[in-house]
Amino acid sequence: DTGVSQNPRHKITKRGQNVTFRCDPISEHNRLYWYRQTLGQGPEFLTYFQNEAQLEKSRLLSDRFSAERPKGSFSTLEIQRTEQGDSAMYLCASSFAPLEVTEAFFGQGTRLTVV
Amino acid sequence: QKEVEQDPGPLSVPEGAIVSLNCTYSNSAFQYFMWYRQYSRKGPELLMYTYSSGNKEDGRFTAQVDKSSKYISLFIRDSQPSDSATYLCAMNQMNRDDKIIFGKGTRLHILP
Numbered sequence: 001d002t003g004v005s006q007n008p009r010h011k012i013t014k015r016g017q018n019v020t021f022r023c024d025p026i027s028e029h030n031r032l033y034w035y036r037q038t039l040g041q042g043p044e045f046l047t048y049f050q051n052e053a054q055l056e057k058s059r060l061l062s063d064r065f066s067a068e069r070p071k072g073s074f075s076t077l078e079i080q081r082t083e084q085g086d087s088a089m090y091l092c093a094s095s096f097a098p099l100e101v102t103e104a105f106f107g108q109g110t111r112l113t114v115v
Numbered sequence: 116q117k118e119v120e121q122d123p124g125p126l127s128v129p130e131g132a133i134v135s136l137n138c139t140y141s142n143s144a145f146q147y148f149m150w151y152r153q154y155s156r157k158g159p160e161l162l163m164y165t166y167s168s169g170n171k172e173d174g175r176f177t178a179q180v181d182k183s184s185k186y187i188s189l190f191i192r193d194s195q196p197s198d199s200a201t202y203l204c205a206m207n208q209m210n211r212d213d214k215i216i217f218g219k220g221t222r223l224h225i226l227p
Contacts, residue, residue, distance in 0.1 A: 006158075043159065045216065048214055104149075104215055106159045
């Protein structure tokens with residue numbers, strides 16, 4: 001296992017189309033995070049899972065965004081009816097949290113461009 | 116007030132200098148503090164993490180946490196051009212149901 005894997009690395013889509021991204025975490029990690037990052041900003045929290053349970057979803061996240069982690073392993077993030085403001089780097093991270101150890105390891109991200 | 120504040124820079128220093136990067140935060144419940152390095156168009160890479168107050172050293176890097184002042188620092192000794200990147204501070208409350216909050220990141224340039 002070489003780390004967190006995200007696919008695709010780049011996605012260009014037309015406004016109004018739906019897109020789906022995939023994240024494969026480090027295999028023994030039970031916690032999975034999705035973040036969004038725009039140029040010159042730090043990662044902005046979107047949502048996170050503990051195993052298959054979605055524990056929190058950012059209030060900034062519109063109803064067009066949905067994430068799943070059906071078997072507690074890989075996760076998908078879907079954006080419906082994309083808008084130009086959705087253009088960003090979408091980052092996935094995973095961690096192993098048996099107690100309070102929560103350092104997270106990131107994938108390389110999926111760069112979304114909405115034209 | 117944002118939960119985590121970080122000067123975005125850019126910060127330019129000559130090679131070999133000591134670099135000091137800092138963040139302030141407002142949530143006194145934060146207990147776990149991390150520093151990530153991010154190269155252009157790459158995902159963040161975990162550099163160091165510390166729990167509660169105190170110092171932690173790893174090679175040329177030292178992380179400091181002052182919870183009384185809600186202030187954390189990352190020091191880089193003998194800086195190298197390869198250290199040029201964006202440095203992100205991050206923190207959370209260390210309970211089971213909490214997310215990690217990031218600063219904006221500081222862009223660092225080490226001049227050869």
